[in-house]
Amino acid sequence: MPNSPLRFIISGGGTGGHIFPAVAIANELRRRLPDAEILFVGANGRMEMTRVPDAGYKIVGLDITGLQRRLTPQNLMFPVRVFRSVRKAGKLIEEFRPDAVVGVGGYASAPVLLAATSRAIPSLIQEQNSYAGLVNKLLAKRVNRICVAYDGMEKFFPADKLVLTGNPVRTEISRGDRAEALHFFGLDPNKKTLLVVGGSLGARTLNQATAAALPRLREAGIQLLWQTGKLYFPEARQQADQAAGLHALEFIQRMDLAYAAADVVISRAGALSVSELCLTGKASILVPSPNVAEDHQTKNALALVSKGAAVLITDEHASERLYDEALRLLSDPERQQQLSLRVRELARPDATVTIVDELLKLVKRVKS
Numbered sequence: 001m002p003n004s005p006l007r008f009i010i011s012g013g014g015t016g017g018h019i020f021p022a023v024a025i026a027n028e029l030r031r032r033l034p035d036a037e038i039l040f041v042g043a044n045g046r047m048e049m050t051r052v053p054d055a056g057y058k059i060v061g062l063d064i065t066g067l068q069r070r071l072t073p074q075n076l077m078f079p080v081r082v083f084r085s086v087r088k089a090g091k092l093i094e095e096f097r098p099d100a101v102v103g104v105g106g107y108a109s110a111p112v113l114l115a116a117t118s119r120a121i122p123s124l125i126q127e128q129n130s131y132a133g134l135v136n137k138l139l140a141k142r143v144n145r146i147c148v149a150y151d152g153m154e155k156f157f158p159a160d161k162l163v164l165t166g167n168p169v170r171t172e173i174s175r176g177d178r179a180e181a182l183h184f185f186g187l188d189p190n191k192k193t194l195l196v197v198g199g200s201l202g203a204r205t206l207n208q209a210t211a212a213a214l215p216r217l218r219e220a221g222i223q224l225l226w227q228t229g230k231l232y233f234p235e236a237r238q239q240a241d242q243a244a245g246l247h248a249l250e251f252i253q254r255m256d257l258a259y260a261a262a263d264v265v266i267s268r269a270g271a272l273s274v275s276e277l278c279l280t281g282k283a284s285i286l287v288p289s290p291n292v293a294e295d296h297q298t299k300n301a302l303a304l305v306s307k308g309a310a311v312l313i314t315d316e317h318a319s320e321r322l323y324d325e326a327l328r329l330l331s332d333p334e335r336q337q338q339l340s341l342r343v344r345e346l347a348r349p350d351a352t353v354t355i356v357d358e359l360l361k362l363v364k365r366v367k368s
């Protein structure tokens with residue numbers, strides 16, 4: 001390894017499912033190489049522009065968005081924005097001079113990986129899902145290594161570049177302390193707690209089903225941590241009842257404590273949510289989003305459900321069945337225990353370390 005500190009750019013974002021794996025990789029780099037310089041590159045206006053600085057890292061934003069499915073004035077500007085973003089990414093790369101670049105998916109990773117690979121800078125993609133994202137598919141031929149979380153990804157990527165690592169989860173996620181968590185959220189240690197998470201942006205179906213179930217939860221003496229996302233939060237705040245232990249939260253900063261407090265979790269089946277449920281060993285009911293490419297959340301959920309490690313309720317059936325199932329599970333500690341044991345078996349606690357090993361191998365190869 002050279003004496004001067006290594007430099008890394010981590011690019012991508014859009015939603016938590018891209019941002020938090022990127023933060024996990026950065027944290028592991030910083031743990032191993034305390035002097036390393038790490039710069040994030042995201043898309044202006046997207047979630048990474050606040051969440052990444054919250055996690056303690058610098059981020060630069062590009063003016064890049066996706067293509068709308070309809071013909072809109074925004075779409076006409078699309079090629080111009082792509083051109084400008086690639087140019088800005090190229091400038092950033094020349095100024096920052098990274099030893100390697102990581103792409104985690106999402107729009108901002110495209111111009112950055114393009115600019116890096118055209119300058120022969122080592123590059124690695126981390127793909128979270130069992131169905132490859134568009135940006136990652138387009139760039140697969142140009143990058144050096146592709147770290148994936150599921151078998152069978154040769155369908156999308158060159159087999160010789162693939163490494164099966166699992167998804168990188170922030171280490172603190174599975175270290176939350178239950179007593180601290182109950183105190184943090186103002187919950188009663190003598191009551192059961194249900195956590196509802198609609199992915200990083202919130203989920204309408206889960207919000208509607210939860211709002212309708214509030215009287216049943218109150219009657220059953222169940223406490224609730226209900227993550228609503230931005231849009232539904234004002235309404236949910238009116239509907240929830242803190243005095244009865246029913247809490248609505250727009251976004252949960254301390255997911256470690258939210259998981260630690262929960263007896264049962266209702267969740268969308270985004271790739272990182274699923275990986276976190278495995279690591280925290282939580283009994284869960286998964287409601288895959290029907291609005292994602294190739295129905296990939298159902299595939300994420302089935303990886304657990306087919307092993308008896310989680311319960312699946314489809315989005316379509318959530319309004320009638322979700323809370324019957326949740327109340328049943330909350331009153332059945334034995335079943336919770338069974339799900340917990342099985343889901344833990346599917347965890348890949350070494351994912352982040354393996355990804356950083358791969359990244360450092362690429363750097364070493366170039367430097368030696």
Ligand SMILES: CC(=O)N[C@H]1[C@@H](OP(=O)(O)OP(=O)(O)OC[C@H]2O[C@@H](n3ccc(=O)[nH]c3=O)[C@H](O)[C@@H]2O)O[C@H](CO)[C@@H](O)[C@@H]1O
Nearest residue numbers: 015016017020128199200227251252255270271272273292
């Ligand atoms: C609608 C959509 O496009 N969803 C995709 C998005 O999901 P989404 O962004 O919802 O991602 P995931 O479920 O994979 O991960 C959510 C992440 O946000 C964190 N979190 C969530 C809520 C909260 O209040 N606080 C918080 O910190 C979770 O701990 C987790 O780390 O990216 C995932 C990974 O590519 C995909 O599998 C999903 O299909």
